[in-house]
Structure formats: C-alpha cells, structure tokens
Amino acid sequence: MVLSLPDDAVSGGDSGHPDSASRSADLPRSAAVLARMRSENFPVAARILPTGLRRHLHALYGYFRLVDYAGDEAPGDRDALLDLLELELKRAYQGIARIPILRALTPTVAECAIPHDVLVKLIDANRQDQRVRRYETFEDLVDYCALSANPVGEAVLHVVGRAEPRLISLSDRICTALQILEHCQDIAGDHQQDRVYLPAEDLRRFGCTESELIAARASTRLRGLVKFEVDRARRLLESGAPLVGELSGMARVAVAGYVAGGRATAAAFAAAGHDPLRVRVRPSRRRTFLEWGLLSALGGPR
Numbered sequence: 001m002v003l004s005l006p007d008d009a010v011s012g013g014d015s016g017h018p019d020s021a022s023r024s025a026d027l028p029r030s031a032a033v034l035a036r037m038r039s040e041n042f043p044v045a046a047r048i049l050p051t052g053l054r055r056h057l058h059a060l061y062g063y064f065r066l067v068d069y070a071g072d073e074a075p076g077d078r079d080a081l082l083d084l085l086e087l088e089l090k091r092a093y094q095g096i097a098r099i100p101i102l103r104a105l106t107p108t109v110a111e112c113a114i115p116h117d118v119l120v121k122l123i124d125a126n127r128q129d130q131r132v133r134r135y136e137t138f139e140d141l142v143d144y145c146a147l148s149a150n151p152v153g154e155a156v157l158h159v160v161g162r163a164e165p166r167l168i169s170l171s172d173r174i175c176t177a178l179q180i181l182e183h184c185q186d187i188a189g190d191h192q193q194d195r196v197y198l199p200a201e202d203l204r205r206f207g208c209t210e211s212e213l214i215a216a217r218a219s220t221r222l223r224g225l226v227k228f229e230v231d232r233a234r235r236l237l238e239s240g241a242p243l244v245g246e247l248s249g250m251a252r253v254a255v256a257g258y259v260a261g262g263r264a265t266a267a268a269f270a271a272a273g274h275d276p277l278r279v280r281v282r283p284s285r286r287r288t289f290l291e292w293g294l295l296s297a298l299g300g301p302r
C-alpha cells in the first residue's frame, strides 16, 4: 500500500511519563514506518478515497504498522512494548494518548465509532505471535487470522459507515484469505523468524518437511501444498467478494481494490508454478487493475 502519514504521527513518543518514556523510545521513527508503507497493499485502495475517509485510513494504517512492528521487528522486550501499546490504545480512546501515532487515532475512533475490542485484537495477535510459532490445523490458523487480519477489514467498514454484521462476516472471509495468501508469499521469511503458518496437518498430508521451506526452490510436494493453500484462500476470497456489490461509491471501489489484489496474487502464484521460494510472488499491476475494474463495475459474485 502506498500511504503517507504526517511525520509527527509516527516519530516516537513524547511522553513525560516515567514508564512509557524509555519503552516508547523503542518505537520506529517515521522513516522506517514510511519505508514499510511503500511496500504494502492496504493503502493502495485507500489513496482513492475522499480526504476525510483517507485521513482515517492513514491513522489506522499507522496503528496497524506500529503494532506489527512491536510484534515482529522491535528489539528487546516485545511483550512489554505490546503492553505499552495496549495502554496507549486505551488512552487514545480517552483522548489522552502520549505516543503521536496513537494520538492520531483519537479522532478516527471517535468519528467512526470503532469499538476498542476490534483494535485490541491486533495487539493480541502479536502477543500470540510471541508464543505460537506453529499451527496444527487450518481452523487454528483461521482463529489466528480472526485476530491478525479480520479487524483490519472491520475497521475499514466502520470508516465507510457500513459495519453491519452480515458485511463484517463477508469482510472476515476476504481478510483471512488475504492473510493466508501473504503467508504463502512469505514462507521463507517467516521460517527465518521460526514461524510456520502452513498448517502442520497440511505439511504432513503433502509429505513436506520444514527443511523444505528454506530450499532455493520448492519441491514438487511443497508446490502441491502451496497450490492447495492458495486455491483454498482464493475460494474463501470469492466467498467474501459479494461484499463489493453491497457497497457503493468510493467504498465499493476501495474494497474492490483489496479483492482484486488477492485475485492477482493468486494468479501470480499460478504463473510462478506455486514456487514462492524460487521467485518473489507479487501481483502484477496489470492483473490487479484488470480485476479491480471488473469488480468495481460489476460488483463481486453473488
């Protein structure tokens, strides 16, 4: 996603509070956060939204990235940093957050009525990342995605004023599918961090061992497994795609962009022979825009 945040929203803490001051110094400065933004998907669709909505998505995106940083990249005690972010999130709801990126969240959660429990799930997902490094079943993975990915879509629906239970459930399908596609793209990188998001039951079923996840190219067995995961994610994505047809205006176009990105990623896997070890699997712009145009014009399948 290509999205930008004001520098002062991400430039670390300014707290005079004795507890939080030293730990908030561990948070990334604006350059690091912005560099990461330029390589991701969420803000692409956000760019087309009217300024008011875009401002809210920027604020949310800063929060998502910060929580992710605390769980994935921060040096030192990540649990303590996540505790600090939970405290700061609470303060953001009270309008008294000290860390700028959390302060920037206050008008967004107030104006869009985003429930606290939606945003706190992302912190819980990152806590889970500190202790759970393998998932036995697909259902276990889906439960993880309910914390790590689905709140992103739910927050977006709040921003566009359509956070209705039926639409949230469609959004959950899209977000879980996008997260699983990301896991398939990042198999090697995740393994370097001692994390395997391919369910262990599926590894066994396809006769794959973890040592195959760090090879220069995927074995035939691993390619079969990746195809299985991508196809299942693609079906899940399509089952959520009717959300596009339920929305109108720029919200429809933005959400179509997320679904299009997922479709184009699945197509990129097929083009790469389902081998994410040999090549970096990335959706092509052409395919993304093609799918985006189709979805925006026609809505998702019903």
Ligand SMILES: CC(C)=CCC/C(C)=C/CC/C(C)=C/COP(=O)(O)OP(=O)(O)O
Pocket: 041, 042, 068, 148, 149, 150, 152, 153, 154, 156, 157, 171, 172, 174, 175, 178, 179, 182, 255, 258
């Ligand atoms: C309404 C609607 C359907 C909106 C879609 C919003 C959207 C782009 C959701 C993506 C969810 C996702 C994959 C989150 C994890 O990303 P990450 O980069 O944090 O992944 P990581 O945890 O593996 O780093």
